[in-house]
Amino acid sequence: GGATNAFVSLLLLPIMIAAVTLSGKGLAYIAVLAIAAYSVLLIKMPEHNMHQMNMSGHFISMWINFVLSASVIALVIGAMNRALKERERTIAQVREQQLRSEQLVTLDGAAAQITHQLATPIANLQLLFEELLEDHPNNLVVQQMQTPLQQCATQLDSFRKLSAALRLNNTQQHITTAQLQQQITDTLLLQYPDQQIKWIIENQTGGINTAILNSDAMLLPAILNLLQNAATANQQQDQNVLELTWLQEEHCGEYVYLLIRDFGNGFSATQLNDLGGQLMPSDHGMGLAVLLSNVTFERLNGSLTLYNHPQCGAIAKVKLATVFSEQSE
Structure with missing residues (x-):
């Protein structure tokens, strides 16, 4: 029919x-x-x-x-x-964010406890170093102890200031890309003097040098975590150059991108899928630094993308939100 x-x-x-x-x-x-x-x-x-x-x-x-x-x-x-x-x-x-937040709260408590416990031994080591320096002022080994002890003291002081800022909820601030670039250069020069930074700025017509970023006290440490991983990857391959690129899309001033490239072995497929989203046990650590960095960028309305360079090495692409829209309002 x-x-x-x-x-x-x-x-x-x-x-x-x-x-x-x-x-x-x-x-x-x-x-x-x-x-x-x-x-x-x-x-x-x-x-x-x-x-x-x-x-x-x-x-x-x-x-x-x-x-x-x-x-x-x-x-x-x-x-x-x-x-x-x-x-x-x-x-x-x-649900995933809640589980990650609970995990971070646990790590927060453990980090605070460990930091508190390390303060006294480092202070004792500092006193012993001063006594050794008085007794053996020309001893090369004693002189070499000064730099790592100063770094430990500086890091502990930074942790205390950061904890105070977080307790007072006084973490919101604005920073220009030029200021952030200078802070990155100074800090990396202090911690990794053997590594050289090559800054590249693309699409300068968008005013990327004067772009104002949405920031807080954790932004610089989050970027330094990525730089530390990049420097470690370089050292494993006897490389000493890190390429950092500022990028801003044309006709879009809402976001600025910071690309961190190393010349190491790059990421594996498993790392590309899971790194930054959860803890990953490995021979080199737990991926905690990348996880904390990713959480920080997301809190600032940004993001973190990891991928391998076509030639060699890996790239960490940090998406940073600007405050242009807030100023226009």
């Missing part, structure tokens, strides 16, 4: 299944096939079934009804399915 068959409405069933299981393109493809199938059945229907004009009008009305039903099913059920999937993704992201 063609289009007059009692079970012709079963052509709506594939559309329903496609609306739940397929993407938007797949759903549209199935809906068009179902409508085309019904149309072919209507056109190929035997002539004796359409010899009366009122019946042909009825059959055409049935076809219009089928097209409308198919369209409504595709649009409504498809939209509901997309909304449910989006809500599931949001719930999964919130």
